[in-house]
Amino acid sequence: VHSPAIEDYLEQIHNLIEGKGYARVVDIAQNLSISQASVTNMIQKLDAEGYLVYERYRGVVLTDEGRKIGQEIARRHEVLTRLLATFGLDAETVHHDVEGMEHHISRQTLDVLTLLMEELEGNPELLKKLKRKMSRP
């Protein structure tokens, strides 16, 4: 079992590689709002534990294990965000809650959340009905 901190790193690195094609220490540090020194420190630890390989010029490359975790967290992040976004919650609240909840979602729970997200995105009447109930005090 890996800690939320490790999951956040692998999620961040996964997103950077997906977006830019590479993950630099400076980008990771900026996105996680931490110092480059602590990023370098953690990367060495993740390298030692087999989640990634730190190559001098190519920067950070995820191992299969690291990529699996990064993808999984990114998937949970996406489903939670889309589910809450359908109700028009403000982005900051959604981001705060999702970043916390994503570390505690097993396969079965993710399947349920995915079903709910798909239903709400594909069923405007249901969404309207729920939103009406929401605005009433």
Next chain:
Amino acid sequence: VHSPAIEDYLEQIHNLIEGKGYARVVDIAQNLSISQASVTNMIQKLDAEGYLVYERYRGVVLTDEGRKIGQEIARRHEVLTRLLATFGLDAETVHHDVEGMEHHISRQTLDVLTLLMEELEGNPELLKKLKRKMSRP
């Protein structure tokens, strides 16, 4: 902002007081599966920080602040549990995920989860439709 550990304690104490009328160190230790020594240690800290009052004979009594937090976490726990339970997930998975997610749920997110829980509990057709989709690979 209080840590998940503090929230778990206040949730546990709140539940014990609601259930038995009192919260003893031995019960808290058992429910959280930790030693009585660490429970006593934490209780002194929570007392010092104004979440509860430790009275020699009556055991632990929550302050208004402590009760507010205990009730809030218990409420999130209930909503999350009922929402996932409607899909028949096994209790152990639900408990594990809920105990993690409950510390990261703001007011707006809780309102959305409550709406979804109420809809699923009151709309058997919708639930049947979603459960059918769930069983298909």
